[in-house]
Amino acid sequence: MDGGMAVAGVVPWQDSFWRALDASDVQSAWSQHCGHIYGRRHVAATTPWVPLAEIHDRLNWLAWLSQRFSAGFLLPVSDLPDVDTLLVLAERPGAVLSGRDLRAVLDVLTAQKGYAAALRETRDALTGLAGELDPPVALLRRLSVALDEEGELLDTASTDLALLRQRLRVSRSELQRFLQGFLRNRDWQEYWQDQVIVQRNERYVLPLKASHKGRIKVIVHDRSASGETLFVEPLAAVDLNNQLVQDRRAEIQEQERILRALSAAVGLEAPGIAAALRHMGRLDAVRAGLELGDACGGILPKVDAAAAFDLQALRHPLLCLRHPGQVVGNALRLGADARQLVITGPNTGGKTAILKALGLNHLMAYMGLPVTAEGTLGYFPKCFAVIGDAQDIHTDLSTFSAQVQRLREVLEHADAHSLVLLDELGNGTDPREGGALAQAVAEALLAGECCTLLTSHLEVMKRYALSHAGVALAGMGFDAESLKPTYRLQWGVGGASQGLVIARRVGMPAPLMNRAEALYADDREDWERWEAQRGTLLQAARQAMDEAVLARDEATRVARRLERELEAARQERDKAAAAARAEWEDILATARQQVRQAIAALKSGRDTQAATAALQRLEVPFRAEEQRVDSLPAVGARGLFLPLRQVTQVLRADPAQRRVQIQLRGKQLWVPAAQFAVDAALQIPNETGSTQYATPEEHPWRLDLRGQLREDALAALRRHVDGAVAAGRRQVQILHGKGNGVLAEMVREFAEQDPRVSLWRMARPEHGGGGVSELELR
Helix, strand or coil, rough: CCCCCCCCCCCCHHHHHHHCCCCCHHHHHHHHHCCCHHHHHHHHHHHCCCCHHHHHHHHHHHHHHHHHHHCCCCCCCCCCCCHHHHHHHHHHCCCCCCHHHHHHHHHHHHHHHHHHHHHHHCCCCCCHHHHCCCCCCCHHHHHHHEEECCCCCCCCHHHHHHHHHHHHHHHHHHHHHHHHHHCHHHHHHHHHHHCCCCEEEEEEEEEHHHHHCCCCCCCEEEEECCCCCEEEEEEHHHHHHHHHHHHHHHHHHHHHHHHHHHHHHHHHHHHHHHHHHHHHHHHHHHHHHHHHHHHCCCCCCCECCCCCEEEECCCCCCCCCCCCCCCCCCCEEEECCCCCEEEEEECCCHHHHHHHHHHHCCCCCCCCCEEEEEEECCCEEEEEEEEECCCCCCCCCCHHHHHHHHHHHHHHHCCCCEEEECCCCCCCCCCHHHHHHHHHHHHHHHCCCCCCEEEEEHHHHHHHHHCCCCCCEEEEEEEEECEEEEEEECCCCCCCCHHHHHHHCCCCHHHHHHHHHHHHHHHCCCHHHHHCHHHHHHHHHHHHHHHHHHHHHHHHHHHHHHHHHHHHHHHHHHHHHHHHHHHHHHHHHHHHHHHHHHHHHHHHHHHHHHHHCCCCCCHHHHHHHHHHHHCCCCCCCCCEECCCCCEEEEEEEEECCCEEEECCCEEEEEHHHHHHCCCCCCCCCCCCCCCCCCCCCCCCCEEECCCCCCCHHHHHHHHHHHHHHHHHCCCEEEEEECCCCCCHHHHHHHHHCCCCCCEECCCCHHHHHHEEEEEEEC
């Protein structure tokens, strides 16, 4: 891999994510643990961008092989020759493989047999694969009989070859004895340049001195470079040489026939062998992945279908390979309570390493490798990373321009199923402009529900994290005594950049650092002061959390009590309804009897005037009831809330839904109009626990309106502002609670209409948030 993925069809954002995380280094380390070329090819072809089902299949293979290794069952690790091209060639009609090529195929078939035997050593999910790895028995036997270790054909390759070679050995021996007779002849001793027999043009010849040419009847086949030696064939040896050449050519023809037959047999089995090699490559790659996991302290991963993750002991896998047992692990989670995490902290503190560790562990899990993290990883079909300096002189892209271009691609393609890693967002330009852009990008990704991790030194991003729901804040730790980063992620607090501390530690001149620190102290923002006091703030936050838990428990108890009271009211209502129904049935029965009597009187012709008067008297109660049902109590009317027998008054009326709003136990409720009985003689009792107005002199900074009626609260607010203006105060706080928002809306309307109020705003979270309004007075 040359820094990128050598996989067809990889889209730009995938390649960018791969390069930004140095994932090719992980893939290279994986490949180095492979035992043969087929494992390395499987590694090179493995891409993380696959469906979740395929990821789970890869992890299943990893788990199965891990269980085998734990039980002591191992796979062959020997190197294998590359026969992919030979198999393709063997499938062509008339193709002939060399003996060495066929020997390579034989080595592969032998390895298949070894893999199949290893898989059958125990019974598990991988045992069934042994049948696909079994080599073709007939071909294995033929090649084993025909070839030696060097790929040369053995005499056992065929009967004809054995006979031809036997005849060749006899002919060669006879010819050599004949030529040795020439060399030993005493009369010709001085003719020969050397007492050896050599070969020229497939014939055995003797080295004759050129000065003795013509002394013996010979055929000259060659001469030495100096011209002093002639390589000659005695005429008496021509027939023997001819016979030897013919026998050798017959041997070659028989060898070619055997190689062609063996090649054809390989061609017939080539598809099955190729399929077996793919399985062997996958098994070797998975085995190598387990070895890589052992080297970096990895564990078998768990990948969930959700676009979320919850990890503990997260470490950078490449750092684990270089520094075994020394890398600090961190907890990291995102996707359930929060979709975005802002990480701050000092330079060289480990922020970028955490981003890369998260991305690499997901890629490794997707490729079926052990990971250097515990917990559950998420499934992200799309992953984006903007990490590092991408400036390009050739395309006139500065650091900031390149970052913006990559951010634009992220915003165009990222969605709720995406993982986005952004390093030093907004750097490379004016901090105010960069901060504004960084926050806008973060808000856009948050709106798109992307699972986003971003690092930043900008104060605006720290404030952004604290003020937006769904955004978490964390900082990298820094040891103030040793002036070194701890590489530990601290949730809920922002890590200071510590730039001046680090600059002083690396040796910047002391006068320069003194000046820089003085300038920084003059221009320090409130946020840095909060950072210095974060222990106090955390304690206050914990106390507020405890109080919130107590309030929640109290609210739960009140809700249960109200539920019991409502249930009792329902039962009482049902009893009252049954009694009313019985009463109406009696009234209707009496009315029907009287109607029948009136009708009978009309039919008999007796006193029709009296009958008509009787019918009119019967209509009176029904008309009164109809009038009572159609009308609604007026706003401000006092009466009785029938289910709870509580005295209250009408705040609003809704004729469309035939309901009224009443004040009950400090709460404003909408109830059916039929449950409210008007009775002006009733008096509304004072509710215990309601807060009375306190003058500015008694409690000059805050007015508590909780539990009061809107009209009473408005009057109290006017008096409070009157007193505050008279006392010369410039700001007041109004405590109205969150509730259903009626009192908060009243305070806002008052602030907009009263000319003495210059500004209205909700209080900061630590001062009450949405339950408190702050008014600036003129």
